[in-house]
Amino acid sequence: MAKLLLLTGASGALGRWIAPALAERGYALRLSDISDFPDPLPENATFIRADLADTAAVAELVKDSSVVLHFGGISTERHWSDIIGANVVGTVNIFEAAKTQGQRVVFASSNHTIGFYPRGAMLDSTDPYRPDGYYALSKAWGELLGRMMYDKHGLESVHLRIGSAVPDPVETRHLSTWFSQPDIMRALIAAIEAPVTGHCVVWGVSANAERWWQNDDADRIGFVPQDHAEDHGPLAPETDPIARRFQGASFAAQDFTRGNLDDPA
Ligand code: NAI
Ligand code: 15L
DSSP states (O other): OOOEEEEETTTSHHHHHHHHHHHHTTOEEEEEESSOOOSOOOTTEEEEEOOTTOHHHHHHHHTTOSEEEEOOSOOSOOOHHHHIIIIIIHHHHHHHHHHHHTOEEEEEEEGGGGTTSBTTOOEETTSOOOOOSHHHHHHHHHHHHHHHHHHHHOOOEEEEEEOBOOSSOOBTTHHHHBOOHHHHHHHHHHHHHOSOOOEEEEEEOOOOTTOOEEOOSHHHHTOOOOOOGGGSOOOBOOOOHHHHHBTTTHHHHTTOOOOOTTSOO
């Protein structure tokens, strides 16, 4: 029988193309979001509207699924009080519900967990967090929650630290951060189908020549990216000097008030 995947954030930019792509590969889908799914439902898919901050509703969503793909939540920098409910409480609700039946969680984490590293710095997935805002902190929280859930309860999770998941690269930074749609599907299938994952952190980035990220747990799930941002060009340069300096770009630049950039890191 086909695996039943729960996909949160199904009505979002990524959810709307991940859902039909997973359906085409034969998975049964339980889609969920706080907003209605705007497209015709893919084959073998149902949709349940729910707020991730609603503990009981999330428990029902997760129940009897095979794997949870947790893509729901706020996906940009916002006031911390908005982020707490959807991203912090919401992600606890997902992991606590998964703990009951032992579903693996695939978490849509973000490059913004390390957004305050300078551009060009080559990072391993084990390098210390340098979150570039409250959104980024909520993603670091999700990764650490997964770490604790595995160490304490043996609950598996795969944390995809996604760079820029856009159909085509459109700015210079994307030469480093782009994550193509086919590569996202490769990563998701690997995360769903790997016999064992433990807790792992995998850079969600294509095989870009100028990528800044290396040495992660991709081998453990058998994910090999194949696409290259440099095949798409030329790309527009960014103008904001703060954004240009940091890996997290505009997220790092938002509400940036540190005066002297020459102070110690
Ligand atoms: P998006 O903002 O288009 O989709 C997120 C979805 O979550 C929306 O449909 C929204 O209605 C839903 N949502 C928000 N609050 C909710 C709540 N309280 N309860 C239930 N659903 C709620 O974002 P996108 O681009 O599709 O990203 C999907 C995931 O991947 C997000 O978690 C994002 O942080 C992560 N990600 C995306 C990247 C990208 O390049 N698109 C890069 C890094 C991470
Ligand atoms: C993210 O985490 C955001 O959700 C997405 O909208 C992009 O801005 C992406 O990072 C990025 O860094 O390009």
